[in-house]
Amino acid sequence: MRTRTFALTAVTSVACGAALLGPAALPATADVPVPDTPPDTRVGPAPGDVEDPAVSADPAVSAEELLAEVRSCRQISRGKYRTDVNRSKATVPVCGTTDAVFWKADMDIDCDGRKTKACNTRTDPYFQPQTAFQTSRGKPLDSARMPFVVVPAPGRIWDYRKSGLTGGSVVAVIHKGEVRYAVIGDTGPAGIIGEGSYALAQELAIDPHPTTGGAASGVTYIAFKDSRISPIESRAKAERRGEELARAFVGRE
Template identity: 45%
Template sequence: MGDDHSEGLRMLSHRTAELPAASGKFGPVARGPLSSPSRAGAGGRAGRSRNRPGPPAPGPAPPTHRAHGGRAPSGPAQGGRAGVSGTDEAECPSMPPRRGHIVRVQSLTLVAASAALLAPTTFPGAPPPPLPEPPAQLLLPGAPDRPGPLRADRSGVRIGPVPHVPAGQPAPHVRQRTDSGPEAGPRAQRDASGSPVRAADLLARVRDCDPVSRGRYRSDAGAPADIPVCGTKEAVYWKADLDVDCDGRPGDRCNSGTDPHFSPATAYTGSDGRPLDAERLPYVVVPGPSDTWDHREDGVRGGSLAALVHGDRVRYAVVGDVGPSDLIGEASYAAARSLGIPADPEGGGVASDVTYIVFKGSQVEPIDDTAAAEKAGERLARRFVDGG
């Protein structure tokens, strides 16, 4: 009993050694390996750790019992600790505070917040971008404010290339005059007065109609057949609408994507043997031969010269294609543009007021020589207006 009492007094003296003189609270006096600020933090967390003795107070050292071989005796040691003596316990390393879960939760929170800041800003309810509006259609002065005419399906069988005139019956060729001197422009073949043929003069010449067709044509599918082909000894002519023909050589504006009735062929071919180019060559389309009218009987063939009149404009073209045998009133993309008519192959064209005059027995070679067609067309138009 005496030894136990003495041992208890020594342990009590060790614990009271950490009591500050004035605070009345436990705390380390001398900072050693077992007394660190982290283990004596706020909230008394150090009180939940093991109380490690500081440097021993002066006095006799507590007895240390060791078994033979330097090992602590088996069985419970004093103070109720099993297998651990006071000396062994002082040599144990200090344990860090149990804050691992708290630190890990804070780290995950910071990572999630950073990912939210770096993520692209999207709005699920944002409306889709607006669809592009269809291009506005330019309405020229005098053009009716209406949708495009109902296009006929002109993709049927076309005749061509039309055979040339048999030998012994050569067609009269139109050649450029050589006695007129240099020309001032691409359509500058003029009369002696130097003025071009006017639209009013041509329209006055074709005011009356002497029909050469045995029946009449439709302007479009479903329209009434009320258009005759008229003629004089110099020319044949008709007054109709203008549907845009984009057949022939495909291009940026004339192809199967822009024209639902596109055909990659024309009845007549160019100087290179390929189909004509509707985007660049002004040409007119004549109806296919039928009981109503056979254009070949009136000296009209591929390359024949034609004058087109719309409003106050006169433009010259060639016969370049053959269409359905019951429809009339069609010209190439380039011809429509030259007359100031909207040239969109699907919705362009004009419903009326286009006069087609084709000069009998005329022909331009090569068929795609636009400069020669303009000069020769001006000369033939002047002759036609003058009555001979």
């Protein structure tokens, strides 16, 4: 029994000594605990992970970005336009860039084209049942449902056709920080500028009433050259093409 007691004492002494000396003094055959795997501290997705497209998507072009590109005017019109028939002074030039033409004016309401509950001879005493450009089926455009811009008829001051524009050309329209994409859909008097359809006014939170509505000022029109979409009435194509052209215009591409 003495021998076993001695052996136990010896083992105990060795173990205590090992504890004092630290892990390096342990016998080679001693079990060493394996540390837990450290937590994953990566920032962002691991290789092969798919990011949320809503997070990585490039935001839409803002009104501020577009307006920054049209702060100065290189006038391409031979003179200036009036904004209304009863305005005696012409104050609005048409300006040009490499890829677009633009003007800053008011917005009168165009209710011409297809006869609807909103646009007819009762709501608009100047109503006309046709538009300068037609749908893919040869019908007048629907001012109450289709956002479009009215350009002055070709004349001495400016001819939109010589600037790479036609029916269906895409136009970015800006008002009070909002941007909407429309198309050229009608023509107006040769000496007047600043007009959009009933539907376009609605989208920009402008009163769309054809006789009492509209915006007196603060509307910017940027018409992109050689940008005609077909069919002219395709809202989705106008928006998609408009965003593409706007990105290029502000230098995003």
